[in-house]
Amino acid sequence: xxxxxxxxxxxxxxxxxxxxxxxxxxxxxxxxxxxxxxxxxxxxxxxxxxxxxxxxxxxxxxxxxxxxxxxxxxxxxxxxxxxxxxxxxxxxxxxxxxxxxxxxxxxxxxxxxxxxxxxxxxxxxxxxxxxxxxxxxxxxxxxxxxxxxxxxxxxxxxxxxxxxxxxxxxxxxxxxxxxxxxxxxxxxxxxxxxxxxxxxxxxxxxxxxxxxxxxxxxxxxxxxxxxx
Amino acid sequence: xxxxxxxxxxxxxxxxxxxxxxxxxxxxxxxxxxxxxxxxxxxxxxxxxxxxxxxxxxxxxxxxxxxxxxxxxxxxxxxxxxxxxxxxxxxxxxxxxxxxxxxxxxxxxxxxxxxxxxxxxxxxxxxxxxxxxxxxxxxxxxxxxxxxxxxxxxxxxxxxxxxxxxxxxxxxxxxxxxxxxxxxxxxxxxxxxxxxxxxxxxxxxxxxxxxxxxxxxxxxxxxxxxxx
DNA sequence: TTCTGATTCAAACGTATGTTTCAAACAACC
DNA sequence: GGTTGTTTGAAACATACGTTTGAATCAGAA
Numbered sequence: 001x002x003x004x005x006x007x008x009x010x011x012x013x014x015x016x017x018x019x020x021x022x023x024x025x026x027x028x029x030x031x032x033x034x035x036x037x038x039x040x041x042x043x044x045x046x047x048x049x050x051x052x053x054x055x056x057x058x059x060x061x062x063x064x065x066x067x068x069x070x071x072x073x074x075x076x077x078x079x080x081x082x083x084x085x086x087x088x089x090x091x092x093x094x095x096x097x098x099x100x101x102x103x104x105x106x107x108x109x110x111x112x113x114x115x116x117x118x119x120x121x122x123x124x125x126x127x128x129x130x131x132x133x134x135x136x137x138x139x140x141x142x143x144x145x146x147x148x149x150x151x152x153x154x155x156x157x158x159x160x161x162x163x164x165x166x167x168x169x170x171x172x173x174x175x176x177x178x179x180x181x182x183x184x185x186x187x188x189x190x191x192x193x194x195x196x197x198x199x200x201x202x203x204x205x206x207x208x209x210x211x212x213x214x215x216x217x218x219x220x221x222x223x224x225x226x227x228x
Numbered sequence: 229x230x231x232x233x234x235x236x237x238x239x240x241x242x243x244x245x246x247x248x249x250x251x252x253x254x255x256x257x258x259x260x261x262x263x264x265x266x267x268x269x270x271x272x273x274x275x276x277x278x279x280x281x282x283x284x285x286x287x288x289x290x291x292x293x294x295x296x297x298x299x300x301x302x303x304x305x306x307x308x309x310x311x312x313x314x315x316x317x318x319x320x321x322x323x324x325x326x327x328x329x330x331x332x333x334x335x336x337x338x339x340x341x342x343x344x345x346x347x348x349x350x351x352x353x354x355x356x357x358x359x360x361x362x363x364x365x366x367x368x369x370x371x372x373x374x375x376x377x378x379x380x381x382x383x384x385x386x387x388x389x390x391x392x393x394x395x396x397x398x399x400x401x402x403x404x405x406x407x408x409x410x411x412x413x414x415x416x417x418x419x420x421x422x423x424x425x426x427x428x429x430x431x432x433x434x435x436x437x438x439x440x441x442x443x444x445x446x447x448x449x450x451x452x453x454x455x456x
Numbered sequence: 457t458t459c460t461g462a463t464t465c466a467a468a469c470g471t472a473t474g475t476t477t478c479a480a481a482c483a484a485c486c
Numbered sequence: 487g488g489t490t491g492t493t494t495g496a497a498a499c500a501t502a503c504g505t506t507t508g509a510a511t512c513a514g515a516a
Contacts, residue, residue, distance in 0.1 A: 038265060041504065051463095052466090053506080054464070169428055173428055177439075182408075199384070210453050211398065214447075215402055218447040218448070219447035219450070221446060222446025225442045268474085270472085280475095280495090281477090284475060457516100461514090461515105463513095465509085466507105470506100471502100472502085473500100476497105477497085478497095482492080482494085483492075484490085486487105
């Protein structure tokens with residue numbers, strides 16, 4: 001039994017990585033750079049310096065490899081989200097509610113933490129995350145669906161308690177808008193500078209997260225339009 | 229010379245569509261449903277009931293077909309955005325500024341209008357739009373880059389005038405967050421109901437746009453965190 | 457050492473893709 | 487009506503893919 005991991009996610013942790021880990025690492029980088037569909041097993045195994053057949057031997061198929069990678073990334077993020085929300089709620093005065101900022105921070109920051117601990121560049125990492133949501137034929141691995149259901153349930157009830165004037169279904173939508181803001185924004189940083197002519201500058205990842213949280217707090221707490 | 233189009237975007241407008249239009253229509257639907265990479269020219273030409281070679285004859289290559297489709301969708305949206313902003317600014321009292329809601333409405337609503345006029349289902353359409361931003365190997369066609377630059381420039385200056393307390397680069401970022409909120413949200417409506425256990429309901433497209441605009445107004449006008 | 461199960465390896469298989477070819481069909485003009 | 491340029495058609499081309507195969511190699515227990 002190995003020592004407890006201090007990192008949330010790191011397939012290259014071992015000093016002498018196994019074939020399986022070499023595949024995972026190389027595949028993460030390539031998938032992030034070019035997408036699940038476009039990267040061939042030959043490209044992966046060549047980058048990992050392993051035999052072509054080893055992917056099918058260790059994972060069964062390319063699809064199963066993709067599932068394993070998604071699971072490896074998403075699971076620690078969701079675990080960290082729940083832990084942070086647990087911590088916030090356990091320290092909370094029972095007759096008070098959590099500030100929106102704390103809820104959103106607990107929701108968004110684990111993503112940034114995993115990036116910093118990963119061996120992927122920021123851009124690569126977010127592209128990979130974004131693909132988990134946007135890939136053409138994407139179906140989420142069964143194993144992570146209950147995770148996400150739990151996360152959505154916990155955070156939306158926490159937000160509903162803090163923002164009792166908002167209808168519950170709107171809470172879910174706004175949580176969803178928040179995910180979109182984070183993922184889409186971070187996926188296309190370079191595109192933004194293309195369109196803005198460099199006006200957007202290049203804020204650090206922490207500055208960017210602050211800007212995103214500010215924006216999402218405003219969106220979350222926004223008054224409900226009286227239309228409809 | 230044909231009559232002026234009343235629709236912003238409609239490749240199937242002709243009563244007896246040409247081979248080129250048949251290809252465009254079928255390709256739009258298939259790309260939206262399954263992604264640029266996954267849809268083969270054989271699938272497209274079969275759906276369009278044209279010969280396989282006609283894609284390369286009329287468009288030159290599959291990539292050129294993709295570019296043409298993106299251009300067909302994006303151009304009328306950006307034109308409508310600029311026209312709406314022009315109208316708002318021409319009616320504006322010179323010593324007043326535009327409400328954030330009006331700016332965001334002019335920015336976001338053209339997307340929804342194009343959906344309604346398109347022959348694609350809402351979901352299909354947004355998937356196609358989302359792919360324009362998220363596809364693995366995606367490179368924007370050169371022809372639409374200046375369009376987007378113009379849109380970003382116009383809308384960010386309008387927003388900067390209305391929100392003079394915000395630093396200009398933050399304006400650009402918040403405009404970008406807004407795009408992300410719209411695209412990502414509308415791309416994954418069904419995923420949301422998977423995770424929320426149906427709590428999100430199924431609002432109409434107009435209700436959804438209202439919710440998005442509410443959220444984005446809040447985000448746009450949110451106070452700037454004093455961190456950093 | 458010898459045997460056994462797990463892993464690696466080079467090669468091949470079957471299939472699907474984008475593209476090209478070139479003859480046939482068509483349309484428009486003198 | 488015949489000619490010319492454009493468009494369609496069926497077939498083939500070259501390539502790339504995920505997967506499978508079966509022998510070779512390795513590691514560890516008997």
